[in-house]
Amino acid sequence: MADPRHEEGEHRFLADYDPHAFAPAAVTVDVVALTIRSGVPHVLLTRRAAYPQRGWWALPGGFVRAQDGPDGPADPDLPDAALRVLSEKTRLPTELHLEQLGTYGARDRDPRMRVFSVAYVLLAPDLPDPDTGRDTEEAAWVPWSELGHGDGVRAGLDLAFDHGRVLADGVERARSKLEYTPLATAFLPPAFTITALREVYEAVWGRSLHAANFHRKILAAPGFVEDTGRLAERGGAGGGRRARLYRAGGATQLHPPLLRNTQ
Amino acid sequence: MADPRHEEGEHRFLADYDPHAFAPAAVTVDVVALTIRSGVPHVLLTRRAAYPQRGWWALPGGFVRAQDGPDGPADPDLPDAALRVLSEKTRLPTELHLEQLGTYGARDRDPRMRVFSVAYVLLAPDLPDPDTGRDTEEAAWVPWSELGHGDGVRAGLDLAFDHGRVLADGVERARSKLEYTPLATAFLPPAFTITALREVYEAVWGRSLHAANFHRKILAAPGFVEDTGRLAERGGAGGGRRARLYRAGGATQLHPPLLRNTQ
DNA sequence: CTAAGTTCAGCTCAGTTCGAGAAAAACTCT
DNA sequence: AGAGTTTTTCTCGAACTGAGCTGAACTTAG
Missing domain, CATH: 3.90.79.10 (Nucleoside Triphosphate Pyrophosphohydrolase)
Structure with a gap:
């Protein structure tokens, strides 16, 4: 490849080349x-x-x-x-x-x-x-x-x-x-609750998910989310426990995946 | 959109357009x-x-x-x-x-x-x-x-x-x-054995799979393969039972998927 | 023909995961 | 304080997974 004849031919070819052809x-x-x-x-x-x-x-x-x-x-x-x-x-x-x-x-x-x-x-x-x-x-x-x-x-x-x-x-x-990667976090601000994450899935897939099982699966998938140690400012609209805040984890793939036709 | 003034403007625009610009x-x-x-x-x-x-x-x-x-x-x-x-x-x-x-x-x-x-x-x-x-x-x-x-x-x-x-x-x-679709069949002739299908997975993923479990999972995935009713011409190289021949099924997605970091 | 070896296909079983619901914890509002 | 809400954890039977075993079907060596 480093043959000088090749190098020279390459050079001459490029000099003569007309892109407008x-x-x-x-x-x-x-x-x-x-x-x-x-x-x-x-x-x-x-x-x-x-x-x-x-x-x-x-x-x-x-x-x-x-x-x-x-x-x-x-x-x-x-x-x-x-x-x-x-x-x-x-x-x-x-x-x-x-x-x-x-x-x-x-x-x-x-x-x-x-x-x-x-x-x-x-x-x-x-x-x-x-x-x-x-x-x-x-x-x-x-x-x-x-x-x-x-x-x-x-x-x-x-x-x-x-x-x-x-x-x-x-x-x-x-x-x-959303099934195979943790990209749902791209729709959310840097710190988010598991409920907000679930609402992303529900909005994009157009179906509701079982909140408790979703919670379990998210925390079981290594590298999906990391605990920030902080809590949300307040509970939901009508009261309720303050949710824990998470940030996106380092994973690029989900194992196991969250399949859209399961709960 | 069907406004005739628009239609006319569209026409004049295209007539004057110079692609070489x-x-x-x-x-x-x-x-x-x-x-x-x-x-x-x-x-x-x-x-x-x-x-x-x-x-x-x-x-x-x-x-x-x-x-x-x-x-x-x-x-x-x-x-x-x-x-x-x-x-x-x-x-x-x-x-x-x-x-x-x-x-x-x-x-x-x-x-x-x-x-x-x-x-x-x-x-x-x-x-x-x-x-x-x-x-x-x-x-x-x-x-x-x-x-x-x-x-x-x-x-x-x-x-x-x-x-x-x-x-x-x-x-x-x-x-x-290969994890999420039945495309492994694209590497095979129209009729193939489960063993041939497994060898495709093993070749592409570069790892060996548990033959019996692979067999079970392939047959459990709806629409992956269909039985042709025929048998292979003969057993393997060193003898052995003749394998059943399958053709590709109609599915475009695998449910459940065959994940590459499982057996 | 017989015995040994090979391949295919089905079975078993313990451990894990899943779906669905119940319950506990933490908070708001009246 | 009490009722209602939301988040989080727990429970339990069903389904699934990984690993090995067994029997069926076939080939080859002797």
């Missing part, structure tokens, strides 16, 4: 930003102010900056692009979980040109209402329930491009991640 | 093709005949055809591109599982230009030795063990670009898929 294709990032507000799961949506699909609701997203240009420096990597795009719509929290969902590149998903969209899922604790950014008429946290019928999120419902499909995939990813 | 970026697909040959997991690798990184081992891959061009028609979607690229290296089986792994787009991963690589994982039954395709010096099924130290696959080991990382992610995806 390829057919144009664009790469965008779209973000499925999920949060829970008073027990109800929400997704961040924007109304498109620019063509195409002007006026439609869409996931926040934008073109990846492949090179330094007039709009700003290149995005070093795809997650940087996702965070940049999202920070143009809303103020980002310090604690968050960003994870790649998938890439969508069907031929006719965008009428302008061939567009490949890398989708990300963001799980975040309750965020402030978004500011309206550029290229955006409106941005808002929208409950999942307004996008589907009751419990499920249905694909292609009133969203631009194929964003209904992307959103449905993102929701399914979140539901499945 | 964007900075050049390329989209490629790379395939982590995994199979099992005599109990040993293998990955399909090619040696690059073209610059850059000429002479290095790499995952089979190539540029996505965004538009119809001299090389052929556009790829309708990303999975089509992955199958096309792979079919240029080896003959594909009829039964296979193709799944998107992720997209890699760090700024300096390719010296030519900004390249975004959509990686796919392919799980396949034992395939024939690959033909050497164009742009390829050599193509071969390589045991995982030659790429890492013993049980693990380590990143960045002798592979071009960031393909070591991509391969490691693909192997981890396969290991994890």
Whole structure:
């Protein structure tokens, strides 16, 4: 590999290379930003102010900056692009979980040109209402329930491009991640109670769980939560024992997992 | 949304749009093709005949055809591109599982230009030795063990670009898929024995499993396998009872899952 | 043919986990 | 103080798990 003839050939090849020889294709990032507000799961949506699909609701997203240009420096990597795009719509929290969902590149998903969209899922604790950014008429946290019928999120419902499909995939990813990882804590502030954690599961899975058994399983899973030694300021709305406060533990996988079709 | 002024504006916008106004970026697909040959997991690798990184081992891959061009028609979607690229290296089986792994787009991963690589994982039954395709010096099924130290696959080991990382992610995806889905059958011919299925798990996870308990769990998981009513042609190498033959069942998820750190 | 060895498939049993409910502990409100 | 609420722990039968054993079915050596 370190053969100097190879090195020289590599050099000459790169000097002669014309990147514009390829057919144009664009790469965008779209973000499925999920949060829970008073027990109800929400997704961040924007109304498109620019063509195409002007006026439609869409996931926040934008073109990846492949090179330094007039709009700003290149995005070093795809997650940087996702965070940049999202920070143009809303103020980002310090604690968050960003994870790649998938890439969508069907031929006719965008009428302008061939567009490949890398989708990300963001799980975040309750965020402030978004500011309206550029290229955006409106941005808002929208409950999942307004996008589907009751419990499920249905694909292609009133969203631009194929964003209904992307959103449905993102929701399914979140539901499945809660089974096998301790990521439910990403929806919560740094210190939280077991009840708050259970309410995250109940909101995302859309079903109720047995409180006592949930408690037992969470404490039995090594590294899921750590006791802070503190107690919640006060009990629930109508009184009750003050709950212990926990912080997220160091585990990245849950053993055993919490399966969504069990109690 | 069906406002005719919007429709007209959309039309005029698209007519005036210049796709070449964007900075050049390329989209490629790379395939982590995994199979099992005599109990040993293998990955399909090619040696690059073209610059850059000429002479290095790499995952089979190539540029996505965004538009119809001299090389052929556009790829309708990303999975089509992955199958096309792979079919240029080896003959594909009829039964296979193709799944998107992720997209890699760090700024300096390719010296030519900004390249975004959509990686796919392919799980396949034992395939024939690959033909050497164009742009390829050599193509071969390589045991995982030659790429890492013993049980693990380590990143960045002798592979071009960031393909070591991509391969490691693909192997981890396969290991994890075997826990929660019945995809182990994708490594096997249409009819197989429980022992063959167990050997898939043992090969991919790199550990031995308790045969009797494995048998019990497979038959207890609804929809994992279906009895064909037939028996294997003969017993094992050194004699023995003829095993029953099963086919893949209709399930897409395993309940309960087969966790890799249990027996 | 017979005996020994091998593989497959089913069984057993102790230990663990699970679902469901009850009970205890800690707190609020009247 | 007493009733009601919420959190946390406990109980118990059912189900499941890991480990080994046993019998059935087959091959090979002698």
